[in-house]
Amino acid sequence: MSSLALxxxxxxxxxxxxxxxxxxxxxxKAVSSVMDSGILSRYLGAWHPDFYGGPKVQEFEAAWATSxxxxxxxxxxxxxxGLIAAVGAxxxxxxxxxxxxxxxxxxxxxxxxxxxxxxxxADIDPDTYCLSPxxxxxxxxxxxxxxxxVHIFGQAANMTEIMKIADEHGIIVIEDAAQAxxxxxxxxxxxxLGQMGVFSLNYHKHIHTGEGGxxxxxxxxxxxxxxxxxxxxxxxxxAKGVDNLINLIGFxxxxxxxxxxxxxxxxxxAPDLIRERCNNIQYLEEQLKGIPGIIVPTxxxxxxxxxxxxxxxxxxxxxxxxxxxxxxxxxxxxxxxTLREGxxxxxxxxxTKPLYTLPLFQTQTGYGDVGCPFKCPHYGGSPDYQSASYPxxxxxxxxxxxxxxxxxxxxxxxxxxxxxxxxxxxxxMHELQE
Ligand SMILES: *Cc1c(COP(=O)(O)O)cnc(C)c1O
Numbered sequence: 001m002s003s004l005a006l007x008x009x010x011x012x013x014x015x016x017x018x019x020x021x022x023x024x025x026x027x028x029k030a031v032s033s034v035m036d037s038g039i040l041s042r043y044l045g046a047w048h049p050d051f052y053g054g055p056k057v058q059e060f061e062a063a064w065a066t067s068x069x070x071x072x073x074x075x076x077x078x079x080x081x082g083l084i085a086a087v088g089a090x091x092x093x094x095x096x097x098x099x100x101x102x103x104x105x106x107x108x109x110x111x112x113x114x115x116x117x118x119x120x121x122a123d124i125d126p127d128t129y130c131l132s133p134x135x136x137x138x139x140x141x142x143x144x145x146x147x148x149x150v151h152i153f154g155q156a157a158n159m160t161e162i163m164k165i166a167d168e169h170g171i172i173v174i175e176d177a178a179q180a181x182x183x184x185x186x187x188x189x190x191x192x193l194g195q196m197g198v199f200s201l202n203y204h205k206h207i208h209t210g211e212g213g214x215x216x217x218x219x220x221x222x223x224x225x226x227x228x229x230x231x232x233x234x235x236x237x238x239a240k241g242v243d244n245l246i247n248l249i250g251f252x253x254x255x256x257x258x259x260x261x262x263x264x265x266x267x268x269x270a271p272d273l274i275r276e277r278c279n280n281i282q283y284l285e286e287q288l289k290g291i292p293g294i295i296v297p298t299x300x301x302x303x304x305x306x307x308x309x310x311x312x313x314x315x316x317x318x319x320x321x322x323x324x325x326x327x328x329x330x331x332x333x334x335x336x337x338t339l340r341e342g343x344x345x346x347x348x349x350x351x352t353k354p355l356y357t358l359p360l361f362q363t364q365t366g367y368g369d370v371g372c373p374f375k376c377p378h379y380g381g382s383p384d385y386q387s388a389s390y391p392x393x394x395x396x397x398x399x400x401x402x403x404x405x406x407x408x409x410x411x412x413x414x415x416x417x418x419x420x421x422x423x424x425x426x427x428x429m430h431e432l433q434e
Contacts, residue, residue: 002431004424005332012333012424013417017346019339020407022207022269023262030261041256045232047239052227056260061214063267064199070192070216072223075260076230079178079200079213081253083111086196086215087146088247089225090172092117095378096145101131102355103393104150108176109355113366115247116373117145120383121356126392128300129311129400130157137165143381146172151180151190153402154308155299159185159193166194174198178213179308181206182274186302191216196226201259206273206306207266209259230254273408277307280406280415284310287419291426293319293326312401314349321432323349326425327401329432333421334405347403354393356385 005011034040034056042054052058057075064073076082092098098112102121109119123135129152136147147166149157159175166173173194177183181199183190191197196219201212217223225248228236233250242248255263285296295313299305314323331345340346360366362385364374373379387394405418425432 002428004329004428004431006329007431011335012421014335016335016341017337017405017414018409018411019337020409021339022266022273026265026268027262030265031258034257034261037257040258041254043231043254045235045250045252047236051231051236053254054257054260056257056264057255060255060260060263060267063264064214065216067267067270068189068192068197068216070197071218071220072216072226074215074217074223074226074230075255075263076213076215076253077255077259078202078211078253079176079198080107080111081230081251082198082200082213082215083107083148083174083176084114084251085226085229085253086174086198086222087111087117087148088115088229089196089222090146090174091246092145093246094373094376095143095380097141097143097381097383099131099136099139099144099147100355101148101150101152102390103129103351103396104152104176104355105178105352106355106358108148108150110360111148112146113360113373116367116376116378118143118373118379118381118383119361120144120381121385121390123390123392124396125158126395127297128155128157128303129153129396130155131162132392133158133161133165136162140165140169140171141381143379144169144171146174147194148174148176149194150176150178151183153311154180154183154306156180156183156185156190156193156303156305158300158302159190160302163193172196178205180306182270183306184304192218195219196222201263201266206277206308207263207270209255209262209266212255212259212263274306276408277406278305280408280410281307281310283412284406284415284419287416288312288422291422292429293321293426294422307406309402309404310406312403313399314401315399319426319429321429321434323399323401325432325434329425330421333424334418337404346405347401349401350397351400351402354387354390354397356387356390361385 044050178200233248
């Protein structure tokens, strides 16, 4: 019998890894004081001082803006809402194209559709997994209105190059920083490098309020349009004296007072929580050095990484064992994580399927049954949703291993178990060769 757990041996560890819980006494107190106030949301969908929300919402926004050296932070009830509001504020409409990344969470690519804009995918950079400036340049047409850049997995995209290209063409850049709060590019925080930056506060992110999000901007005009789209623009514009009505059919994207109060506590914890992730990965990567077939990606020296997940690259040629089988062997050696037992061991081969493969894009079905916005008479372009056009996305999806076994409060002993599993599987690789 093999000693590998996948082949019947004893696993490296069966005791579950500790849960990632960032909510504590401070949050409980903050929630309690909102409860005592009796006002769980203070928004009014009308031109009135309460159009901007209640005291906790405004305090949270001011604190986030300060922490990011941004003029404005506009809270919303999710990053998905934030992306939609940002695309709307940018003025995207029928006939417009928005360049997006295919290697992201789906909302990064679907937000333009809400305003009848057509998502145009560009390829990614093979080192950062973020949009490649060169590919963006090739995708720009006279219809390109905006670019949604995703700082995927916690690392900033090459914003220096991307902003140069966008500024040359007068294109608005929206940063999806949902996975990269506090990451920097050339010393400046992501979310403040383009015209608008979107953050997520959902339960899976570095810090959270259950559900929630923010949009940062330094522009007075975008800030006003974001606030209007967040809160029933159509009922407000007349009394507020707003003339540009484009995309001002409003939504209710408002964050509650309880979530904002939690957000204030979480914002304070963010730098420490992120530092711990970085330290854990540094420690783990030291232990993984020299394992054949495991490549630790390098980080651009222009960027800091906030480590949403840990990415490794796997080289099948070096091991003669498929990535799927290698990951299965690792999973068999390691336990689940408490509170996420249903997901199995938090390590997997590849990320979510590239977004061009979604039925929405493959069948070009958006609004109604007449092909809008893809075949809309206002739109004369022909988007390319074929896998073969995005070789770096396909390569990444074939080669990366993603895991979350580096989040606080993983201890050195926990990380040693993770490393031990990699070494054990590697030492018995010949038993996995088919
Ligand atoms: C999580 C995530 C979102 C969406 O965040 P929500 O707050 O859940 O709407 C958007 N983009 C990326 C890259 C994400 O990881």
